Amino acid sequence: MTRYIARRVLQMIPVFFGATLLVYFLVFSLPGDPIAALFGDRPVNEVVAAQLREQYNLDQPFIVQYLLYLKNLLTFNLGNDFSGRPVAEVLGQIFPVTMRLAVLALLFEAVFGIVFGLIAGLKKGRIFDATVLFVSLVVIAIPVFVLGFLLQFIIGVKLGWASPTVGASAGWSDLILPAVVLGLASFAYVLRLTRTSVIENMNADYVRTATAKGLSRGRVVTVHILRNSLIPVITFLGADLGALMGGAIVTEGIFNVPGVGQKLYQAVIRGEGPTIVSIVSVLVLVYVVANLLVDLLYAWLDPRIRYE
Amino acid sequence: MSKNQRTQEHFVAPVDSAGLPETDAVQDGREPLSMWGEAWRNLRRRPLFIISALLILLIVAVAAFPQLFTHTPADGACYLADSNAGPAPGHPLGFTLQGCDVYARLIYGTRASLLVGVITTVCVVVLGGSLGALAGYYGGWLDAVIARLGDIFFALPLILGAIIVMQLPMFRENRNIWTVVLTLVVFGWPQIARITRGAVISVRNADFVVASRALGVSKFQALVKHVLPNALAPVIVTATISLGTFIVAEATLSFLGIGLPPDIMSWGNDISAAQTSLRANPAALLWPAGALSVTVLSFIMLGDAVRDALDPKARKL
Amino acid sequence: MTSNALQPDTDPAPLLDIRSLAISFETSNGTVDAVQDANLSVLPGETVAIVGESGSGKSTTALAAIGLLPGNGHVSGGQIIFDGEDITHAGPKRIVELRGNSIGMVPQDPMSNLNPVWKIGFQVRETLKANGRPSSDEDVARVLSQAGLPDAGSRAKQYPHEFSGGMRQRALIAIGLSCSPRLLIADEPTSALDVTVQRQILDHLASLTREMGTAVLLITHDLGLAAERAQRVVVMYKGRVVESGPALEILRNPQHPYTRRLVDSAPSLASKRIDTAKARGLSAPDLLAADPGQQSGKATAADVIEVRNLTKVFKLRSGLGRHADFRAVDDVSFSVKKGTTTAVVGESGSGKSTVARMVLNLETPTSGSILFDGVDITTLDKKKLFEFRRRVQPIFQDPYGSLDPMYNIFHTIEEPLRVHGIGNKESRSRKVRELLDQVALPSSVMRRFPNELSGGQRQRVAVARALALDPEVVICDEAVSALDVLVQAQILNLLAELQADLGLSYLFITHDLAVVRQIADDVCVMQKGKVVETGTTDEVFNSPKQDYTRALLAAIPGAGLDLPPEAA
Numbered sequence A: 001m002t003r004y005i006a007r008r009v010l011q012m013i014p015v016f017f018g019a020t021l022l023v024y025f026l027v028f029s030l031p032g033d034p035i036a037a038l039f040g041d042r043p044v045n046e047v048v049a050a051q052l053r054e055q056y057n058l059d060q061p062f063i064v065q066y067l068l069y070l071k072n073l074l075t076f077n078l079g080n081d082f083s084g085r086p087v088a089e090v091l092g093q094i095f096p097v098t099m100r101l102a103v104l105a106l107l108f109e110a111v112f113g114i115v116f117g118l119i120a121g122l123k124k125g126r127i128f129d130a131t132v133l134f135v136s137l138v139v140i141a142i143p144v145f146v147l148g149f150l151l152q153f154i155i156g157v158k159l160g161w162a163s164p165t166v167g168a169s170a171g172w173s174d175l176i177l178p179a180v181v182l183g184l185a186s187f188a189y190v191l192r193l194t195r196t197s198v199i200e201n202m203n204a205d206y207v208r209t210a211t212a213k214g215l216s217r218g219r220v221v222t223v224h225i226l227r228n229s230l231i232p233v234i235t236f237l238g239a240d241l242g243a244l245m246g247g248a249i250v251t252e253g254i255f256n257v258p259g260v261g262q263k264l265y266q267a268v269i270r271g272e273g274p275t276i277v278s279i280v281s282v283l284v285l286v287y288v289v290a291n292l293l294v295d296l297l298y299a300w301l302d303p304r305i306r307y308e
Numbered sequence B: 001m002s003k004n005q006r007t008q009e010h011f012v013a014p015v016d017s018a019g020l021p022e023t024d025a026v027q028d029g030r031e032p033l034s035m036w037g038e039a040w041r042n043l044r045r046r047p048l049f050i051i052s053a054l055l056i057l058l059i060v061a062v063a064a065f066p067q068l069f070t071h072t073p074a075d076g077a078c079y080l081a082d083s084n085a086g087p088a089p090g091h092p093l094g095f096t097l098q099g100c101d102v103y104a105r106l107i108y109g110t111r112a113s114l115l116v117g118v119i120t121t122v123c124v125v126v127l128g129g130s131l132g133a134l135a136g137y138y139g140g141w142l143d144a145v146i147a148r149l150g151d152i153f154f155a156l157p158l159i160l161g162a163i164i165v166m167q168l169p170m171f172r173e174n175r176n177i178w179t180v181v182l183t184l185v186v187f188g189w190p191q192i193a194r195i196t197r198g199a200v201i202s203v204r205n206a207d208f209v210v211a212s213r214a215l216g217v218s219k220f221q222a223l224v225k226h227v228l229p230n231a232l233a234p235v236i237v238t239a240t241i242s243l244g245t246f247i248v249a250e251a252t253l254s255f256l257g258i259g260l261p262p263d264i265m266s267w268g269n270d271i272s273a274a275q276t277s278l279r280a281n282p283a284a285l286l287w288p289a290g291a292l293s294v295t296v297l298s299f300i301m302l303g304d305a306v307r308d309a310l311d312p313k314a315r316k317l
Numbered sequence C: 001m002t003s004n005a006l007q008p009d010t011d012p013a014p015l016l017d018i019r020s021l022a023i024s025f026e027t028s029n030g031t032v033d034a035v036q037d038a039n040l041s042v043l044p045g046e047t048v049a050i051v052g053e054s055g056s057g058k059s060t061t062a063l064a065a066i067g068l069l070p071g072n073g074h075v076s077g078g079q080i081i082f083d084g085e086d087i088t089h090a091g092p093k094r095i096v097e098l099r100g101n102s103i104g105m106v107p108q109d110p111m112s113n114l115n116p117v118w119k120i121g122f123q124v125r126e127t128l129k130a131n132g133r134p135s136s137d138e139d140v141a142r143v144l145s146q147a148g149l150p151d152a153g154s155r156a157k158q159y160p161h162e163f164s165g166g167m168r169q170r171a172l173i174a175i176g177l178s179c180s181p182r183l184l185i186a187d188e189p190t191s192a193l194d195v196t197v198q199r200q201i202l203d204h205l206a207s208l209t210r211e212m213g214t215a216v217l218l219i220t221h222d223l224g225l226a227a228e229r230a231q232r233v234v235v236m237y238k239g240r241v242v243e244s245g246p247a248l249e250i251l252r253n254p255q256h257p258y259t260r261r262l263v264d265s266a267p268s269l270a271s272k273r274i275d276t277a278k279a280r281g282l283s284a285p286d287l288l289a290a291d292p293g294q295q296s297g298k299a300t301a302a303d304v305i306e307v308r309n310l311t312k313v314f315k316l317r318s319g320l321g322r323h324a325d326f327r328a329v330d331d332v333s334f335s336v337k338k339g340t341t342t343a344v345v346g347e348s349g350s351g352k353s354t355v356a357r358m359v360l361n362l363e364t365p366t367s368g369s370i371l372f373d374g375v376d377i378t379t380l381d382k383k384k385l386f387e388f389r390r391r392v393q394p395i396f397q398d399p400y401g402s403l404d405p406m407y408n409i410f411h412t413i414e415e416p417l418r419v420h421g422i423g424n425k426e427s428r429s430r431k432v433r434e435l436l437d438q439v440a441l442p443s444s445v446m447r448r449f450p451n452e453l454s455g456g457q458r459q460r461v462a463v464a465r466a467l468a469l470d471p472e473v474v475i476c477d478e479a480v481s482a483l484d485v486l487v488q489a490q491i492l493n494l495l496a497e498l499q500a501d502l503g504l505s506y507l508f509i510t511h512d513l514a515v516v517r518q519i520a521d522d523v524c525v526m527q528k529g530k531v532v533e534t535g536t537t538d539e540v541f542n543s544p545k546q547d548y549t550r551a552l553l554a555a556i557p558g559a560g561l562d563l564p565p566e567a568a
Helices: A002-028 A034-039 A046-056 A062-074 A087-122 A127-141 A144-158 A173-202 A205-212 A217-255 A260-270 A273-301 B004-008 B035-043 B047-064 B102-138 B140-154 B158-166 B177-204 B207-215 B219-255 B267-277 B282-310 B312-316 C058-065 C092-098 C120-130 C137-146 C165-177 C195-212 C223-229 C247-252 C257-265 C267-279 C292-299 C352-359 C382-391 C409-419 C425-438 C443-447 C455-467 C485-502 C513-519 C537-542 C547-555
Strands: C016-027 C030-042 C047-051 C073-082 C103-106 C183-187 C215-220 C232-237 C240-246 C303-317 C323-337 C341-345 C367-372 C392-395 C473-477 C505-510 C522-527 C530-536
Touching: A002 A062, A002 A273, A002 B140, A002 B158, A062 A273, A087 A127, A087 A173, A087 A217, A087 A260, A087 A273, A127 A173, A127 B282, A144 A173, A144 A217, A144 B219, A144 B267, A144 B282, A173 A217, A205 A217, A205 C103, A205 C165, A217 A260, A217 A273, A217 B158, A217 C120, A260 A273, A273 B158, B035 B282, B047 B102, B047 B282, B102 B140, B102 B177, B102 B219, B102 B267, B102 B282, B140 B177, B158 B177, B158 B219, B177 B219, B207 B219, B207 C392, B207 C409, B207 C455, B219 B267, B219 B282, B267 B282, C016 C058, C030 C047, C030 C058, C030 C073, C030 C215, C047 C058, C047 C223, C058 C073, C058 C183, C058 C215, C103 C165, C120 C137, C120 C165, C137 C165, C165 C183, C165 C195, C195 C215, C195 C223, C195 C547, C215 C223, C223 C232, C223 C247, C232 C247, C232 C257, C240 C247, C240 C257, C257 C485, C303 C352, C303 C505, C323 C341, C323 C352, C323 C367, C323 C505, C323 C522, C323 C530, C341 C352, C341 C513, C352 C473, C352 C505, C382 C392, C392 C455, C409 C425, C409 C443, C409 C455, C425 C443, C425 C455, C455 C485, C485 C505, C485 C513, C505 C513, C513 C537, C522 C537, C522 C547, C530 C537, C530 C547
Parallel strands: C030 C240, C047 C215, C047 C232, C103 C183, C183 C215, C341 C505, C341 C522, C392 C473, C473 C505
Antiparallel strands: C016 C030, C016 C073, C232 C240, C303 C323, C303 C367, C522 C530
16 A cells, blocks of 8 residues: 555656646747746736746756746745736635635536436436436537536526626635536536446446345445445546646636636736746646545555555 | 156257257358448447437538538628627528627638647547557557656646647747647647557457467567557547547637637637627527537547447447 | 156155246347246255356356346246245345345356455355344354355455455355355356366365255356266256256266267366277277377477476566566476477466467577577577467467457468468468368358357467468467367367378467366476476376376366266
């Protein structure tokens, strides 16, 4: 087990360095003046430019620049945004909102995905199964921004069941609609994954043996089929937490949720290069850590891994 | 009647007059069928496949010959007088905020969306497929390097990576189909590489590969002639589904204003433009969104149907 | 109903009585009748074996008795009567009551029949609980130790993957017998295990069921094993019972042509007869290739392959950057004489397949040498190696895996000719026809694909491919192990004929001593990477010098049966 953990941690290190280096390289080493680049279409503000040169140590050799950037990243010294506020402070404020949104979305996709997937798998080939499968394809096919506008328009504007925009407070209940939008595609994946996994396990020899032992159908389904089917599903869900936070950009933009995604959205619209780099770097960090946790979770769920 | 008496007895079934067939006789019945032939036969009976194939044919036709589907010219003038107007004769879906014909834009927008999807997929399959195949087949340090490289790109989700690249000045100023494709390829290859690698690993130690090596086939030849053809199925399935994903990615980037430039007609751009007047004129947003969704759905359905047809386990049941 | 219901009703009532059972499956190609008009009964405390090839309906029949048919299968006729109660269409509640408590099951594959995510103890305990038995830790340990699992208390806290195959099968036996059922269905309970382990487990199962008075319905493909373990045997063929009766009687006096075929082909039974045939200076033409005259010539033949002190060490990863050495093959020496067959025998993990791969030059030895025609093949350059490949060809175990599913039969057999640039298109096509003829396949299969052929036919194709380059040596790695007995006998005959016709030398890798008896001139017994014993087949079989060889021989199912020399 410790060996497994150690190996995973060791494998994560080059990934983290590689990914941050990639981001940094893309922004600062491609041809063109990075400072001008960071300003995008806007005129270069000399005061800010000077600040940026200091922040990113552009007078140093590339590798030193990168290491200093990494140091800044790990100490959450992320510089200021164009309005002069420290990005770290802004992030501290908006991060919890996105976290709430992602957790809600995760809950939604886990509960509904697993329940529907289990029923569909157990009733493979029936009408319920076929319907659910087709609907899941449709859900996957509709891009999140379309889905967002659609639900915002129907539920928020036409039916008035929820506020079409979230606003500054961003409480749990305000976030339900955006969370559903954010989690819908993953819901479809969870459903399909659960279904496939349930069907696979239903045909497994040990399930037949469990039945032959005289266990009731309910116990066979929960203790043997469901328990084993959840391993890949929970792994997917863990990895999805990181992906949801990164993927919230469109959803938060549409519903005006004051979170990380919206900040990133605004930064993209306004062409605020430094803010984009900082936020994406933090998201990469979250993603890498989330994946590591998933690996550990996986080892905990599947005893075979622990003894690898 | 009781048959208990039977129990201790030596029972022999009556022998068929025809006698026993030859052990393991060859049955010459139906036409010879390759695995692909069988998959194809299975496939063409699936409603999911028929519907998606017809839709894709239609979409390709629209992309290739848009003028066949609308009388409005490609650079059709937009009249602000028509802004957000409803359907009118010759303009069945109404007008956008700028007074452009929604239907005509829908038709002309098909090409860009489809081109980005198709070109990206081809590039990703060639790049990711070769890297994945080499990594899986040769293993060792090559595999380690490619796998870690893939992990690095994986840690940067497609959209986030694309956002970083597309906001760079050299991309911002040269936005066209190719820069979008390039960006999507750079961040899209690891998935196909992973799938190909896995498929190749599952085949590379198969007895028929070892047998061909023992016949004197060189290692690389065995990869090309035996391993790759047998590892192709999951790659094709993933590629088909990815095609849909890439079309969505392009639309998302365009929606965020960093994808295709506004002068290229695309569904993403139209959706982006229509969002400001969503409440006044939902049709201008819903039509391109619908077209986009149906296109993506067609490719995902096609991939799903192909997967089911190729999966021997699914065929057995 | 049948003409044989004539005897007076004096027997005790059967525990399980299956009457005119019919089972059909709904498939995409319509309804398939898997079992038709099957009759069999099991008396209390009796062991009855159902024998048949794959697809004979033997497992389906037994599974129907415990209500475990797959979802697309159903009983379409007849009755299943358990202890006087018709359970053919018993409701789900009643079936759940019967399972475990009254009818237990021991499944076939110990690797896949325990849930990998639960501890062994948990899986035993839930069985006890579900059937209303006491289920304390002590009870669990008692059940496990009864099945012969040492140190059961602590073993119960382990996961299935920490158990060896034999231990898992003991755990499954423990589960099957934990609630003292009156009938135990044992579906090929040991066919996935090594022969020596197989014997121990079957012995233990037999003594346990005798003690508990449990009746056993044993399902097996091995007639020898059935005759050794059961009082009565039911032979099934294509979903029908073709013959049933007392085990030894069926073996000695098979009536139905299919049963006769089966008795003739079963390697475990046939070996004895070859032995006697040989002793009399005769060759059973169907089973033995070379005639005795040739036999004496073989003894002096030159070595075509000579393996000297062959060693292969694999580096296993055992943590971060550390490696542990694993000696898969340890100082192995043997030789193959021209025109004869040398068998390398061993159980799983003996290193026999690694030897085969090294002789094929697909794996590099750590040390030692392999001489082919006097030249060390480990030192060959690229050109010489290509030449070597032409002269030494493999046939693999799994006929499903050894043919590329994308190549049709013509291309499969033509590939070696093309690779070696032999002939033109026309002459190659002629050669392929010739080869198909040699392996007794019609040339109409040329356009077919491997998935359209049966296992035996595929193995014939593999033989044809191996022969395409007119090799001198053929390495058969478990070449008949995956085949049903009748087909296996056919392929062994084919190989023997080809050897006689073409003067081929075989290196035959197998775990099955019974097969060795039928085909090999010399034997090399391996255990844990080392050679335990070598000698001529007669020497090794008649006067084994090592305990391990003796154990292997004793473990051949049916070895202990007393059969008349000429049964057929």
